[in-house]
Amino acid sequence: xxxxxxxxxxxxxxxxxxxxxxxxxxxxxNRLYWYRQTLGQGPEFLTYFQNEAQLEKSRLLSDxxxxxxxxxxxxxxxxxxxxxxxxxxxxxxxxxxxGAKNIQYFGAGTRLSVL
Amino acid sequence: xxxxxQLDSQVPVFEEAPVELRCNYSSSVSVYLxxxxxxxxxxxxxxxxxxxxSTLVESINGFEAEFxxxxxxxxxxxxSVHISDTAEYFCAVSEGTNAGKSTFGDGTTLTVKP
Numbered sequence: 001x002x003x004x005x006x007x008x009x010x011x012x013x014x015x016x017x018x019x020x021x022x023x024x025x026x027x028x029x030n031r032l033y034w035y036r037q038t039l040g041q042g043p044e045f046l047t048y049f050q051n052e053a054q055l056e057k058s059r060l061l062s063d064x065x066x067x068x069x070x071x072x073x074x075x076x077x078x079x080x081x082x083x084x085x086x087x088x089x090x091x092x093x094x095x096x097x098x099g100a101k102n103i104q105y106f107g108a109g110t111r112l113s114v115l
Numbered sequence: 116x117x118x119x120x121q122l123d124s125q126v127p128v129f130e131e132a133p134v135e136l137r138c139n140y141s142s143s144v145s146v147y148l149x150x151x152x153x154x155x156x157x158x159x160x161x162x163x164x165x166x167x168x169s170t171l172v173e174s175i176n177g178f179e180a181e182f183x184x185x186x187x188x189x190x191x192x193x194x195s196v197h198i199s200d201t202a203e204y205f206c207a208v209s210e211g212t213n214a215g216k217s218t219f220g221d222g223t224t225l226t227v228k229p
Contacts, residue, residue, distance in 0.1 A: 004158075006158075033216065033217075035219075040221065040222075041221050041222070042119075042121075042205050042207075042219030042220050042221045042222050043159070043205070043217075043219045044219070045216040045217070045218070048216060056216065058216075091158060091159070093159075103149075103161060103164060104161075104217060105161070106151075106158040106159040106160070107158050108156075108157055108158040109157075109158050111156075
């Protein structure tokens with residue numbers, strides 16, 4: 001068990017560019033979550049997957065955001081036409097359905113800076 | 116809908132003093148409650164959790180929290196803090212009937228001074 005892995009750790013991009021982040025969950029976990037954390041606030045839920053199915057999406061997830069988990073293992077979060085307001089820490093977490101009741105294990109996050 | 120309120124954004128204390136970080140939640144259904152700790156430039160680490168059973172839960176590094184259903188609170192306490200406890204602490208709630216998303220408070224910055 002190597003924990004939840006997120007790449008890259010930091011991403012600096014120019015406004016209008018597209019970016020993609022990757023999350024590798026704990027191997028036996030079938031649920032995967034994406035959160036966004038801005039300075040001085042707690043994480044805000046974006047979306048979550050059970051296996052490859054995307055079961056819930058927050059209203060925070062605008063049309064410029066898309067998440068996939070094609071084979072029920074790793075997940076990607078893509079932001080198109082980035083805006084300065086997208087600058088934040090993007091956190092991924094995973095959990096095991098039927099396990100210890102939704103204990104989510106977090107990765108170290110990807111910090112996005114949009115210039 | 117569920118929400119979490121952390122009543123103190125910053126808590127400064129001296130080393131070896133006791134500390135309490137306050138958390139109140141609202142939910143229309145049964146909940147699971149969590150405290151996470153976040154060190155600079157790191158992800159969240161689970162500190163302790165209430166799922167069911169005893170309302171007093173403890174962590175391995177001396178923190179404890181008590182679930183109070185009538186007051187909808189889940190305050191975090193430690194009788195004697197160390198410099199290394201300096202971090203951001205987040206309270207979170209997850210609905211017991213839907214093992215999906217968690218809702219987090221805005222965090223409390225605990226600063227332990229020598």
